[in-house]
Amino acid sequence: MSRLIVVSNRTADLESSVQAGGLAVAIGSALEETGGLWFGWDGNIVDDGVEQAPNIVQHNNATVATVPLTRSDYDNYYLGYSNKVIWPSFHYRLGLLDFQTAFIEGYRRVNAMMADHLAKLISPQDLVWIHDYHLIPLAAELRKRGVTARIGFFLHIPFPPPDVLVAVPEHDWLIETLFAYDIVGFQTSWDVTNFQRYVLDQANGVLKAGGQTSAFGRTVVARNFPIGIDVDEVRNMAHTSEAEAQIRLLAQRALNRAQIIGVDRLDYTKGLPDRFRAFRRLLELFPDNVKRVSLMQIAPPTREEVAAYVDIREELEGLSGNINGEFGDFDWTPVRYIHRAIPRNTLAALFRGSKAGLVTPLRDGMNLVAKEYIAAQDDDDPGVLILSRFAGAAEDLEEALIVNPYDLDDVANAMQRALKMPLAERIERHHGLIGRVRTRDVKHWRELFLRALRDTKQQAAA
């Protein structure tokens, strides 16, 4: 069996069972099975000029090789090009795009530096799986260094329509580098369509059967591989005796009021200010919910060195303060907003203890929280998922209450419908949802992608 090499911006700590989520576990277990290597940034920042030699650690059958970033790599490759250019533009937010020449230089430099180290570790029979938007040009850099192994890429975030993408100054270079892969995987069929439209309109490309896409003198397979979760992991965490005790305590403290839950990194793509405004609309449109329902929003900090993330934090604090000041009472806090990370098992208990899960991103590649909320529910008394039509997950999860997150009344009406939904309808919807989340789980995603990659022909040596 070929050895698997996984490359991502950050590697996960395979020793830590506390932090590890579904994706890290899924990739870790694939590496353990076939023997393999995980390569990426170790999260450390060193002074410019310090040597970035890989640090190699063995964890059972898997090897983890990491490099640090220099301060200017971090500023230009990570905060700059990855998170101020690609992240906003691929989420259709051109108003937040902040382009600087140093950013693209840093992005090219770090991808080349990673390729320098990684090329030495790859044998021709290996399968190389590169993840996400930080590393789009990595395969092209590896090919320049003579790597002939099969290389696949998976984009975790959306792929925007061509009209949006062309606002990125290096769009043609960026997309041309995707053709150095054998397979390019997207979350949804909509992302694949956007990619194909770009290839046809901007690159004079040709589409053939089976996702074969030709342009720039090369052919790649472009398909969607919707990512999933480890259903039993979440389900088990939500059903321990400790979780049961937490849920009981929560209900007692809330005097058996209904809770709606949201869990998202504090990111402007997740639609949190509009979600808070929609909750206010719920209280205005349906005043019977006053003192009866509360919104719990967990929003751990992320990328706080990027100004747009500071702005959103301030906006949310203002909004929750306003709603609580206007509607709250000495024995009822309408919005409980927690700006820090919560342990995974507590999250699972909170999902199970909440009547509705509110997942309303303005744009999202997939959204795993939607699937985790479903997995944590009781089959015979499930809560209701309210899901943005702009989350990749909506392509599959049609029994959720699908909403337009920009339309506050639509979201407020869906909350009311969820809170009042009869048990039989909740069970029927949940039955459909859990079936699909279970069939298309993270193992299925991983196996589908790797099988497709294995089925491609190895590149001829240059």
Ligand code: GDG
């Ligand atoms: C990207 C794409 C795509 C959240 N808060 C806490 C916590 N979390 C966990 C959730 C979930 C994960 O983080 C978030 O995953 P999402 O999919 O919701 O969103 P992104 O982080 O933006 O992920 C996304 C994903 O990649 C995978 O391809 O679905 O579209 O943007 O697992 O539960 N975990 C803990 N404490 C928290 O407070 N422990």
